[in-house]
Amino acid sequence: xxxxxxxxxxxxxxxxxxxxxxxxxxxxxxxxxxxxxxxxxxxxxxxxxxxxxxxxxxxxxxxxxxxxxxxxxxxxxxxxxxxxxxxxxxxxxxxxxxxxxxxxxxxxxxxxxxxxxxxxxxxxxxxxxxxxxxxxxxxxxxxxxxxxxxxxxxxxxxxxxxxxxxxxxxxxxxxxxxxxxxxxxxxxxxxxxxxxxxxxxxxxxxxxxxxxxxxxxxxxxxxxxxxxxxxxxxxxxxxxxxxxxxxxxxxxxxxxxxxxxxxxxxxxxxxxxxxxxxxxxxxxxxxxxxxxxxxxxxxxxxxxxxxxxxxxxxxxxxxxxxxxxxxxxxxxxxxxxxxxxxxxxxxxxxxxxxxxxxxxxxxxxxxxxxxxxxxxxxxxx
Numbered sequence: 001x002x003x004x005x006x007x008x009x010x011x012x013x014x015x016x017x018x019x020x021x022x023x024x025x026x027x028x029x030x031x032x033x034x035x036x037x038x039x040x041x042x043x044x045x046x047x048x049x050x051x052x053x054x055x056x057x058x059x060x061x062x063x064x065x066x067x068x069x070x071x072x073x074x075x076x077x078x079x080x081x082x083x084x085x086x087x088x089x090x091x092x093x094x095x096x097x098x099x100x101x102x103x104x105x106x107x108x109x110x111x112x113x114x115x116x117x118x119x120x121x122x123x124x125x126x127x128x129x130x131x132x133x134x135x136x137x138x139x140x141x142x143x144x145x146x147x148x149x150x151x152x153x154x155x156x157x158x159x160x161x162x163x164x165x166x167x168x169x170x171x172x173x174x175x176x177x178x179x180x181x182x183x184x185x186x187x188x189x190x191x192x193x194x195x196x197x198x199x200x201x202x203x204x205x206x207x208x209x210x211x212x213x214x215x216x217x218x219x220x221x222x223x224x225x226x227x228x229x230x231x232x233x234x235x236x237x238x239x240x241x242x243x244x245x246x247x248x249x250x251x252x253x254x255x256x257x258x259x260x261x262x263x264x265x266x267x268x269x270x271x272x273x274x275x276x277x278x279x280x281x282x283x284x285x286x287x288x289x290x291x292x293x294x295x296x297x298x299x300x301x302x303x304x305x306x307x308x309x310x311x312x313x314x315x316x317x318x319x320x321x322x323x324x325x326x327x328x329x330x331x332x333x334x335x336x337x338x339x340x341x342x343x344x345x346x347x348x349x350x351x352x353x354x355x356x357x358x359x360x361x362x363x364x365x366x367x368x369x370x371x372x373x374x375x376x377x378x379x380x381x
Contacts, residue, residue: 011083012216020286021219021277022076023293027279028283029069029273032295034334037152037304038320039311054327059244066236068154068269074202075270077159077210081166090167097163099362105148105156107357108301112149115309128308139364145195148305161197162206169207173214180207189259201263205270223278229271236265242379254349292338298359299341306337 012020027241040046047063109212113130120126132151139146143157145166174181184204191200224342239261250258280289309351311333318329348354349364 024277024280026296027289027292030126030300033066033069034303041315065145068266071266072206072270072273075209078206079213082213094223098369101160106141109149146258158202165204226271233268233272250318295341298345303337
């Protein structure tokens with residue numbers, strides 16, 4: 001049982017191969033997540049259209065892969081916070097997360113607000129400006145009850161809540177694992193309107209990562225356990241593709257059924273991504289993925305801003321979703337965002353304040369260093 005494991009006082013170290021796989025996972029998940037935020041430029045729901053070849057590709061990359069990738073990021077974050085709690089204590093951990101999560105959350109939304117103001121003055125289009133109320137401004141910067149100005153940054157907001165609750169989760173997991181996960185599943189099913197988290201599922205995945213660290217799950221054993229999940233992944237992909245081809249509205253489903261299906265997809269996709277990291281780690285592309293990892297947080301925070309304004313120009317060239325040339329724009333934008341993140345982070349890397357505000361205080365590693373720092377020193381945010 002978990003409560004008898006020596007993790008009550010310490011946690012096992014992270015192996016070099018595990019550190020490499022985490023770096024690869026961050027690069028893979030965040031890059032694929034960027035596809036979700038490529039703007040189609042049309043008012044109607046693109047998932048309601050009759051499914052042609054590109055529609056299926058678009059649905060697969062956005063709804064199946066892109067949206068589900070954050071589940072593995074949540075598991076990784078929970079996995080690494082355990083050692084911080086044990087070594088530093090809950091107060092220091094929460095203070096650290098204020099610096100590395102809450103400050104970038106506010107800072108990047110502030111960047112977006114400045115750009116929206118500039119765009120509004122140039123174009124006369126003010127429709128994306130936040131409401132000039134206390135709640136409207138709070139949502140714009142902190143996603144209290146609605147999405148923030150930079151929509152994907154809801155993940156940082158929810159991740160900070162997970163970190164604040166992590167001492168309670170740690171205490172609960174040491175006492176009764178089943179009770180904790182039952183409570184988290186119940187919260188996932190009924191807590192969407194509580195405004196504690198924008199996506200209650202994330203707390204479940206975060207706790208799963210904590211539990212994996214506490215029990216000292218060995219890498220090879222974890223891989224063996226996860227391989228059967230690939231069958232489940234194939235089933236879930238087939239189910240969601242059938243939903244898309246049948247033009248069934250996911251939003252109109254029974255709420256419990258929708259959450260269960262979505263959670264099963266995210267869980268099996270997380271397993272698939274994790275197993276993929278081992279294939280990548282053993283391939284000739286391993287060094288590339290690991291080198292890109294220091295840029296992933298900046299990519300995560302900046303890509304939606306680039307898509308919002310850059311997409312205006314690109315859609316004039318390639319058209320909106322449904323045009324013959326839109327697939328070029330769709331596949332091009334994530335790579336442009338990656339290049340922009342690399343350039344942008346290099347530009348600010350020598351200046352302490354913008355690195356603190358926009359990249360969680362993390363400077364780029366010394367040139368020539370391929371191996372990532374210890375996951376204990378550079379936790380996933």
